[in-house]
Amino acid sequence: MTQDTTTLAFQTRGRGLLDITQPVRRWVEARAQRTGLLTLFVRHTSASLLVQENADPQVQADLERFFARLVPDGDRLFEHTQEGPDDMPAHVRAALTQTQLSIPLLDGRLALGTWQGVYLWEHRLRPHRREVVLHLLGE
Amino acid sequence: MTQDTTTLAFQTRGRGLLDITQPVRRWVEARAQRTGLLTLFVRHTSASLLVQENADPQVQADLERFFARLVPDGDRLFEHTQEGPDDMPAHVRAALTQTQLSIPLLDGRLALGTWQGVYLWEHRLRPHRREVVLHLLGE
Amino acid sequence: MTQDTTTLAFQTRGRGLLDITQPVRRWVEARAQRTGLLTLFVRHTSASLLVQENADPQVQADLERFFARLVPDGDRLFEHTQEGPDDMPAHVRAALTQTQLSIPLLDGRLALGTWQGVYLWEHRLRPHRREVVLHLLGE
Numbered sequence: 001m002t003q004d005t006t007t008l009a010f011q012t013r014g015r016g017l018l019d020i021t022q023p024v025r026r027w028v029e030a031r032a033q034r035t036g037l038l039t040l041f042v043r044h045t046s047a048s049l050l051v052q053e054n055a056d057p058q059v060q061a062d063l064e065r066f067f068a069r070l071v072p073d074g075d076r077l078f079e080h081t082q083e084g085p086d087d088m089p090a091h092v093r094a095a096l097t098q099t100q101l102s103i104p105l106l107d108g109r110l111a112l113g114t115w116q117g118v119y120l121w122e123h124r125l126r127p128h129r130r131e132v133v134l135h136l137l138g139e
Numbered sequence: 140m141t142q143d144t145t146t147l148a149f150q151t152r153g154r155g156l157l158d159i160t161q162p163v164r165r166w167v168e169a170r171a172q173r174t175g176l177l178t179l180f181v182r183h184t185s186a187s188l189l190v191q192e193n194a195d196p197q198v199q200a201d202l203e204r205f206f207a208r209l210v211p212d213g214d215r216l217f218e219h220t221q222e223g224p225d226d227m228p229a230h231v232r233a234a235l236t237q238t239q240l241s242i243p244l245l246d247g248r249l250a251l252g253t254w255q256g257v258y259l260w261e262h263r264l265r266p267h268r269r270e271v272v273l274h275l276l277g278e
Numbered sequence: 279m280t281q282d283t284t285t286l287a288f289q290t291r292g293r294g295l296l297d298i299t300q301p302v303r304r305w306v307e308a309r310a311q312r313t314g315l316l317t318l319f320v321r322h323t324s325a326s327l328l329v330q331e332n333a334d335p336q337v338q339a340d341l342e343r344f345f346a347r348l349v350p351d352g353d354r355l356f357e358h359t360q361e362g363p364d365d366m367p368a369h370v371r372a373a374l375t376q377t378q379l380s381i382p383l384l385d386g387r388l389a390l391g392t393w394q395g396v397y398l399w400e401h402r403l404r405p406h407r408r409e410v411v412l413h414l415l416g417e
Contacts, residue, residue: 001140001279003313003417005384035142037178037274039315039380043391045331051238052230053184058219059230065216066231070209070348077343080336091330091337092344099329099394100380102178102239104274106144111272113182116238133389135315135382137276137415139142140279174281176317176413190377191369192323197358198369204355205370209348241317241378243413245283250411252321255377276415278281 001139004031008132012122015086017050017060020132021117028110028136036105036138043131046090046123048097054117067093073125090123097121105138140278143170147271151261154225156189156199159271160256164249167275175244175277182270185229185262187236193256206232212264229262236260244277279417282309286410290400293364295328295338298410299395303388306414314383314416321409324368324401326375332395345371351403368401375399383416 006027012018028038042049053059071092074085081088101118104111112118120130145166151157167177181188192198210231213224220227240257243250251257259269284305290296306316320327331337349370352363359366379396382389390396398408 001142003279003315003415005313005382007384007389035144037142037276039382041380041382041389043389043394045329045391045394050234051184052234056219059227062217062219062227063231063234066210069216071344077347078340080334080340088337088340092341095328095330095341096235096374098237098376102180102241102380104144104178104180104272106146106272111146111180111182113184113270116182116184131391133382133384137142137315140281174283176281176415189373190323191373195358198366201356201358201366202370202373205349208355235374237376241319241380243283243317243319243411245285245411250285250319250321252323252409255321255323276281 004136006134008134010120010130012127012130014127015122015125016064017119017121019117020120024118025110027134031136031138033105033138034108036136037102038105038110039100039102039135041100041133043133045094047130048094048099048121049101050097050119050121051101051116052119053115055115086125093123143275145273147273149259149269151266151269153266154261154264155203156258156260158256159259163257166273167249170275170277172244172277173247175275176241177244177249178239178241178274180239180272182272184233186269187233187238187260188240189236189258189260190240190255191258192254194254225264232262282414284412286412288398288408290405290408292405293400293403294342295397295399297395298398302396305412306388309414309416311383311416312386314414315380316383316388317378317380317413319378319411321411323372325408326372326377326399327379328375328397328399329379329394330397331393333393364403371401
């Protein structure tokens, strides 16, 4: 059994879901393991990781709309405002979703279901450079 | 150290929590490892995994009620409606909970607390067949 | 490759975030692994684990305020009330956050970003003793 790690950097386009399934899959498949466990970890507190439907883009738009209503920018509840009206909402959205994901590897492929994609969720309004650490255990 | 994987299929009874602690524990204990790490991964975007209280069934009913109020079926916010009024809420509920869980194995047993059970949470109203991939690292 | 496990116990001060980064880091670094994967698992259903900003304490206060508004104590929606008005909200808060976290180890250090800390989130009003199981895979 071996371990492998890398850090992938992504440039987001501002708030929204960025599909990172292909670059993640490429790195995993280049390791040529049959069975294993991939862990993704995002090194930020205003972005998160999500497994979601990859078929209808309306799903992603609806997710955004729901979270925008649930955690409104500029909510007067928040005192941490010096980094902008979208910063504290970004932290809350990160707390409500995931900083880390692990996905088993079966027969050399990630065990994602047919409709599952892996997304990096940017919660800030502006584009950011985000780092995702990958750890693969396999054989 | 070795790895083992399997895929368990569950027939849900429609929306609600399905206790999968026993089948998961059975599979893990049959592997006869002393120390390790179990990872569960659900291959769907409208169901999720949850560790929750296994004592009072009212806790599960209250969880359902809370999520039904937080993410109402048929909410006019949603544009992705062609799969039914409970489909987009199911995706949101999945985003708010977990697609994956990892649980350490200590002295040959899952490290669950006394009151912790492992649940598969069906978010669609109708029954579905759901697959959960298990990956066990152990020795 | 080796595995190591331990259980850390923390005394919380009642509802709020308890920074556990240092004790976790100390245990990990004493294992002297270069590359690996740390998994933390909380053995309770009314507390959770969170990676969040460690810079401005207002972020933590705002997180608390947001969750107190989202899941109000004593909400009439809840039937599970015999353990107190903050018990069912604690279960909901745990369902909305994480029971488990995994963090890769790179060059002998946890791959946390500059502003990331690891927190144990007590959701009950009163102080509790909480157990967090740590599992480290490494070499």
